[in-house]
Amino acid sequence: MLLPGLRSLLTDSDCSSCLLAKARRANAIEQSHDKYIDGVKFSTVSTDVCQIIRPFQPDRPEYFISFKCNTSGYVMIHPITGKNAVYDAIKQYVHWVSTQFGKVVKSFFCDQGTEYFNKNVLTFFNDSGIELHYTSGYTPPANGVAERLNLTMLNDVRAMLIHAGLPSQSWPEAAQYSVLIRNHIYSSKLKQSPAVSLGIHSI
Numbered sequence: 342m343l344l345p346g347l348r349s350l351l352t353d354s355d356c357s358s359c360l361l362a363k364a365r366r367a368n369a370i371e372q373s374h375d376k377y378i379d380g381v382k383f384s385t386v387s388t389d390v391c392q393i394i395r396p397f398q399p400d401r402p403e404y405f406i407s408f409k410c411n412t413s414g415y416v417m418i419h420p421i422t423g424k425n426a427v428y429d430a431i432k433q434y435v436h437w438v439s440t441q442f443g444k445v446v447k448s449f450f451c452d453q454g455t456e457y458f459n460k461n462v463l464t465f466f467n468d469s470g471i472e473l474h475y476t477s478g479y480t481p482p483a484n485g486v487a488e489r490l491n492l493t494m495l496n497d498v499r500a501m502l503i504h505a506g507l508p509s510q511s512w513p514e515a516a517q518y519s520v521l522i523r524n525h526i527y528s529s530k531l532k533q534s535p536a537v538s539l540g541i542h543s544i
Contacts, residue, residue: 382539383444385411385474386434388451389487390427391495393512401510406430407490411450414528415535416490416520420513427456432465442539448472452484494519 387409393402402420406427409416417437419430435446449466451457453475466473476484497519498512507515521544524536531538 380412381444381447382413382415383410383438383442384447386446386449387411387484387486387490388431388449388457389484389491390421390424390454390456391491398510402513405494405513405516406456407487407494408434409486409490410535411486413535413538414531415524415539418494418516418520420516424454424456428459428461428465431462435469435471446471448474450474450484450486452476493523497523 388407390404390406392404400422402422404422404424404426405418405420407416407418417434419426419433421427421430431449438444438446448471449457451473456462457473457475463473465471494516498515501507501515501518502509502511524541525534525544527534528538534543537543
């Protein structure tokens, strides 16, 4: 049975099963994150942890944690072997922002996963003066910036691995390359690429 909301999108050549299979949850409310963005680069960062579903070799990463500056759109990811590595990845990211750009991360926007809500991470945020803004439970659209980034990244990774004929365990390298390319793609909002907006030479 096709959902009523999808029926109006059908044409004579559309497959109702395909439309239903590709349906996803609603997008986040437009401009719902604006109150957390003050226009200062790296002031507010959206983050999420994404698991690669297919099992890989034991010594290869199974997850990646993504960070996206809500002002510049600059992205960084860290492939990790488990969620217990999230704490170190967050500390490394905050230190990298400070060292490379002289900026201070003031707040993170994330979901309510235990990888963020644990003693080590919360203590680090408290000691560093970093605010934590989080979504309601089971509402991925509310963390739409990070969730959309994950979707885009995985689409890029699949396309690159298929085109190059590489095995699935090569996903971390493909993901890093995707980030490199997208950080240097022109942004109509910025009138330049995210990398160039931060003073990084274009490739």
